[in-house]
Amino acid sequence: MTDHLELPAALRDAIVSHARAESPREACGLVAGRDGRATRVIRCVNAHPAAVTRYTIDPREQLRAFRDMEANGEDLVAIYHSHPATQAYPSPTDRAESHYPEAIYVLVSLRDAAPDVRAFRIRDGWVREVDLA
Amino acid sequence: MAVTVRLPGVLRDAVGGDSKIEASGATLADVFADIDRRHPGFRSRVLDDRGTIRSYVNVYVGDIDARDSGGLGTAVPEGSEVMVIPAMAGG
Numbered sequence: 001m002t003d004h005l006e007l008p009a010a011l012r013d014a015i016v017s018h019a020r021a022e023s024p025r026e027a028c029g030l031v032a033g034r035d036g037r038a039t040r041v042i043r044c045v046n047a048h049p050a051a052v053t054r055y056t057i058d059p060r061e062q063l064r065a066f067r068d069m070e071a072n073g074e075d076l077v078a079i080y081h082s083h084p085a086t087q088a089y090p091s092p093t094d095r096a097e098s099h100y101p102e103a104i105y106v107l108v109s110l111r112d113a114a115p116d117v118r119a120f121r122i123r124d125g126w127v128r129e130v131d132l133a
Numbered sequence: 134m135a136v137t138v139r140l141p142g143v144l145r146d147a148v149g150g151d152s153k154i155e156a157s158g159a160t161l162a163d164v165f166a167d168i169d170r171r172h173p174g175f176r177s178r179v180l181d182d183r184g185t186i187r188s189y190v191n192v193y194v195g196d197i198d199a200r201d202s203g204g205l206g207t208a209v210p211e212g213s214e215v216m217v218i219p220a221m222a223g224g
Contacts, residue, residue, distance in 0.1 A: 028221070048222065056222040059191040059198075063216060066141060076141065079221050093224025099143045099189065100221065 004131035005078060005104045005119045007031070007038050014041040016115045019082035019108045025051040026082050031106065032069050033077035040074070046081075054093065055081045078119070080106035087111060088118040090127050098122035104130060136164060136209050142219040144179065144190075148172045156215075161192065162205040164215060179217060180205075189220045 011031065018027045018041075030042040042065050047058040057079075069076060079100060083091075088109035090098070098105065101123040109116040119132040138156050145152045149172060158164035169176040181187050185204060192199040192207075193216045199207045209215060 030221075054222070054224045056220055059218065059220065062218060062221060063191075063193055063196075066139075066216065066218070081223060091224045097189070097220070097222045097224075099219035100141070101143055101146075102141075 003121075004133060005038065005106070006133050007078075007106070007117075007119075011038055011041050012117055014043075015080050015106065015108055016117065018043050019084070019110055019115065022046065022051075022082065023084040023110055026053070026055040026084060027108075028055040028057050028079075028081040030057075030065055030076060031078035031080060032065075032072070032074040034074055036075070036077065038077050041080075042068075052084070076100070076103050078104040078106045080108065082108040082110060084110045088116040090120055090122055095122055095125050095127060106132075135211065136213050136215055138164065138168065138215045138217065140217050144175075144217055144219060147175045147178045158209055160205065161194065161199055161207045161209060161215070164209055165205070189222070191218045191220065192216070193218070 026046055028046050029044045031038045032040045044061045045058040046055045048054040048056040088107040105120045105122050107118055119130045121128045135157050139153050148154055156164045156167045158167050165176050179190055186192055194207050194209055195213050
């Protein structure tokens with residue numbers, strides 16, 4: 001497992017743009033890549049009925065994204081979501097509902113004027129921040 | 134009947150780390166039982182105490198959502214792909 005995520009500026013900007021467009025709802029999506037290198041952002045629909053404070057990636061979109069990534073020879077590199085009004089750190093719900101130890105969880109906070117983007121591993125309820133370059 | 138089962142996310146841990154395995158069975162129940170024989174405990178990761186698919190897991194046979202087509206009784210045709218996908222969710 002890599003302990004850092006290289007996220008090109010264009011992809012970081014795409015994630016922040018998505019977060020801003022969805023605010024005050026949480027935005028969510030995936031980052032696909034090859035050999036651990038992020039290459040593409042896949043915006044997804046937040047299907048949770050309480051989307052201001054929760055997210056669930058639409059399961060059909062998730063299925064399609066997995067198929068597309070396999071067809072393209074890509075891997076799941078990261079799962080991102082936004083916190084429109086709180087810090088860029090995994091909430092208790094994020095920890096409880098994390099089922100992808102192979103992916104890096106990218107969080108975007110829009111709480112302050114400048115968006116804050118951070119990356120984490122989440123597994124069995126624990127959180128470890130990873131370097132984001 | 135041979136099928137391919139894909140297990141992204143944490144469920145790969147339940148089958149020894151592979152995200153794609155071969156299994157056999159005519160229905161989803163048969164397929165999960167077959168995997169559980171080789172990887173004891175798999176069923177309890179995917180099914181709850183009442184034997185229904187856990188709420189955080191979505192299961193597809195091809196493009197068919199198992200919840201919409203009979204749950205564990207969903208037919209699994211020879212050569213089909215079963216995807217067992219944990220939800221991506223949080224707060």
